[in-house]
Amino acid sequence: MINIMIKQLFTKTKPKPENEVPTPEKTPYEIIGGEAGARAIANRFYDIMATDEYAKPLYDMHPQPLDRIRQVFFEFLSGWLGGPELFVENHGQPMLRKRHMAFPIDESLRDQWMHCMNKTLDIEIDNPLLREGLRQSLTQLASHMINQH
Secondary structure (H helix, E strand, O other), X not given: OHHHHHHHHXXXXXXXXXXXXXXXXXXXXXXXXXHHHHHHHHHHHHHHHHHOHHHHHHHHOOOOOOHHHHHHHHHHHHHHOOOOOHHHHHHOOOOHHHHHOOOOOOHHHHHHHHHHHHHHHHHHOOOHHHHHHHHHHHHXXXXXXXXXX
């Protein structure tokens, strides 16, 4: 009887992975599966950008091949999602707006970027609460990159 009560207690307190929310003890990085999850997001994002006609102007402004930029984006996502600060270790502070100032970014490019990211999140993030939270944060981040009107 006690074993059944203990099992019920622990079963009720554990959230299902698809409903898990980030906490100070469990970051988005951990919820998505750590390095493999962050790398999957970076790779899927660039795969979509490279094949989606809507994002062609965005794709065309990226240096080819995309191998280096995929790695840099993965490193950024790792730290941004609460994992190892790979970008900072390898490149210094992100200062994203400053790093992107050399590129003319308008609302159209922001929308193309978010189009690719939204598709990526829909494919790679099963957890609807986390997916929406990431979508909102990334929308703000992408809007902050706009430097042309």
